[in-house]
Amino acid sequence: MIKKGITRQIVLHYFIVVFLALLLVEFVFMLAVQRYYYESIYNTISTHISNSKDFFEPLARESNTEDGKNLSKLLVNLALDNTELEILDLNSHVLASSTAFESDRAVLQTSDIQQALNGGMGRWVGRQPGTGEQVMAVSHKFDLGGENTYVIRYLTSLENVNSKLLFMGMLAIVVGVGVLAIVLIISIGMANSIVRPINNITAVSAQMARGRLDVRVKGNYKHELGELASTLNFMAHEIVRSNQIKDDFISSISHELRTPLTSIKGWSETLDSGGYDPDETRIGMGIISKETERLIGLVEEMLDFSKLQQNQMKLVKGTVSIREIVQETMLNVWAKAEQKQIHLKLESDENRAFNVFGDGNRLKQVFLNLVDNAIKFSHENSWIFLTVKEEEGQILASVQDTGIGISEEHLIKVRDRFFQVNHQNGGTGLGLAITQELVELHDGTITMQSELGTGTTVTVSLPALPEYETVEDPILQNDETEVTLDPKLTQAESDQKKF
Known part of the structure; x- marks a missing residue:
């Protein structure tokens, strides 16, 4: 039975x-x-x-x-x-x-x-x-x-x-019984050829569910069963990799948090003991302030990533000039670039604003992260080129450095959460993951081109707004979008270009 x-x-x-x-x-x-x-x-x-x-x-x-x-x-x-x-x-x-x-x-x-x-x-x-x-x-x-x-x-x-006729009928019945017997044997064999791999896959998945992620589905299965086995093996591999990345992240973030906390604790105890001149006190307070800012940055980065993962990131959108944001970014990182004698150069049409509809603060966060990474991985006395242009209705903002570059193996993983090419450089490994999420929230894309030892180019593509249009945040305006049109346009042209 x-x-x-x-x-x-x-x-x-x-x-x-x-x-x-x-x-x-x-x-x-x-x-x-x-x-x-x-x-x-x-x-x-x-x-x-x-x-x-x-x-x-x-x-x-x-x-x-x-x-x-x-x-x-x-x-x-x-x-x-x-x-x-x-x-x-x-x-x-x-x-x-x-x-x-x-x-x-x-x-x-x-x-x-x-x-x-x-x-x-x-x-x-x-x-x-x-x-x-x-x-x-x-x-x-x-x-x-x-x-x-x-x-x-x-x-x-x-x-x-x-x-x-009766004899022929009996003969036909015998043949039919023989055919049914053959069909029964073949169907049992066919069913077993399907059920046996499923049982094997089920057993392996049960072991994975109990925490044994080193087991794999073995066997050269074909068609959908082969795809299922490959997907399960890939899932286990990705879980192992994610766990490793998580462990590396915990190790890295522990180090990142411990270093500033140690400095803050040490200088706090030193200052608390008294007897130091004003210059040493000023140096200590500066270090405490700097390390505190560093801790705040780490915490905010993790909070931002958590909001993005839970779809709780709120954007205050309006008309934003990408050229102005890139210029502000250059001013913000100028001091850090000067320490490594790195030169920043903006290549863009000065007569155009390159407007997009987005959240200015979040877009500035995107470019700060990209330029900061470019400075971090660039050699001393090198150049970083920032380019803003428009092509086919898209604003393209590029950050190009001549630094150490990224290998092809790491390039496909560099935007994964918690992934770090070099753990000794510090950070949480969330920067590029957050950057990509923010760009996608603005209906844009981010692409990376890199060659080890030559440098890296990161390009952010965002939908462009025509130069004569300005848009306020629709959330603040009760879903009513304000549009300002160039007064030189005719009434017919204005009606065609409204949205």
């Missing part, structure tokens, strides 16, 4: 479908064979009747013999092997039979006789009264001239034919 499950369902479905198909085919086959045999018998008798009628009726009219002699001639000349010949009058009484001469017999009332009296070739299949034997009767009217008109009726047994 097949236990409940997919195996039973597959086997039952295949078995039922094939069984019903075989039942239909065998029924149609037996019906066709029976019809063929019965039609063959009928055609043989009807052909014999037609030929005999064409030959015998003219001769009988010319001879004009007595009724008794006509019956004898009919019995002799119309006889057919393996059939009983009966001659009936127009009142359906049997006048003579090839088995014996009979009269005053009961009236026959089968349908073939009535059809013959109506001028057609009558046929009837049924059981012979008295014997119960199944027979076929074929009747036709013979006109021998004058009052000598008779119904010629041939009667043949169907027992031999039915025996052959």
Whole structure:
């Protein structure tokens, strides 16, 4: 007995479908064979009747013999092997039979006789009264001239034919049982070929659920099962990698938090002890302030990432000039760039603002992160080029450095959360992940091109606003967007460019 499950369902479905198909085919086959045999018998008798009628009726009219002699001639000349010949009058009484001469017999009332009296070739299949034997009767009217008109009726047994049909039916049943047995074996094998891999995958996934992420689905499975196994293995690999990244992040952030806290604690205790001149006190307070800002930056970065992950980041959008944001970013990082003697250069059309619809503070955060990374990984006395331009309705802002670059292996992972190319450089590994999320919230994209030892180019693409349009934050305006159009435009042009 097949236990409940997919195996039973597959086997039952295949078995039922094939069984019903075989039942239909065998029924149609037996019906066709029976019809063929019965039609063959009928055609043989009807052909014999037609030929005999064409030959015998003219001769009988010319001879004009007595009724008794006509019956004898009919019995002799119309006889057919393996059939009983009966001659009936127009009142359906049997006048003579090839088995014996009979009269005053009961009236026959089968349908073939009535059809013959109506001028057609009558046929009837049924059981012979008295014997119960199944027979076929074929009747036709013979006109021998004058009052000598008779119904010629041939009667043949169907027992031999039915025996052959029964044998063929039993043979068909045996073949059907054999086919069903083969289908059962094949369907069980097919079901097992599907269920066995599923059981294997289920067992492996159960081990993964219990924390054993080192196990993998083994086996060269094909089609959807192969894809499922590959996906499960990839999932386990990604979980292991994510756990490793998480562990590295915890280690890194612990170090990042411990270093400023140690400095703050040390200088706090030192200052608390007193006895230091004002210069040392000022230096200590500066270090405490700097390390506090660093801690605040780390905490804010993690809070921003948490908000982005939970879709709780709120943007205050309006018309923002990307060129102005990039200029402000350069001013903010100028002191840090000077420490490494790095030169910043902006390449942009001074007569254009390059407006976008977005949150100015968040977009500034994006470019601060990108330029800060460029400074961090650039060599001393190098250049960083910032470019702002418009192409095909998109504002493209690029940050290009000539620093250490990123390898192809790390380039595809560098925007993953918690990922750091070099853990010794500090940070949480969330900067680029947050940057990408913020750009996507502005319906933009961020692309990176880098070559190890040559430098990196990061390009932010944002939908551009036409120079003559300014848009206020729709949230603050109750979903009403304010649009200012260039007064030089005609009324028709203004109507076309409103949105």
